[in-house]
Amino acid sequence: MLIDITSKVLDVTPTIQGRIASRFEKLERLQVPLITPHVIIHKEGLVFTVEATCGIPNDTLFAQAEHEDLHAAINALGQKLERQLIKYAARPQAHRAQRSGKEQCRMGTLIEAI
Structure with missing residues (x-):
């Protein structure tokens, strides 16, 4: 994967790129x-x-992390992105989709209580 890394303040070294x-x-x-x-x-x-x-x-993911140590900030950024990706991946399995009854209405299997 090609990751675009930019910085105006410091040179991006191979160790930073590797991290x-x-x-x-x-x-x-x-x-x-x-x-x-x-x-x-x-x-x-x-x-x-x-x-x-x-x-x-x-969708688009965005995360921002601050720390006095650059490597710790990169790790915190990775954790934030990981949480967002887990949430995104589990979205189709949310319980609210099962309880809404929309699919049952579309299929005609929902019995009206009128």
Whole structure:
């Protein structure tokens, strides 16, 4: 997967690229295709801010993490994206879809109580 990493403040070293790539490899295990991931690294004072935008089918994920250590900020960003992907992957299995009765109405199996 090709990950676009940009930073105006510091040079993106191979270790930073490797850390970000390993976090996105963990996200790929969830069987959701990631479309054009983009990571932006900022530094304000002593705090690193890492932002990521990633497209998925019919939606877009965005996460932002701040920490004094760049590697800790990348890990926090990966955890936030992972939570969003798990939520997205489990959306069709939500209980509210089973209780609504819309499918039963469409199929004509719902008995009217009138």
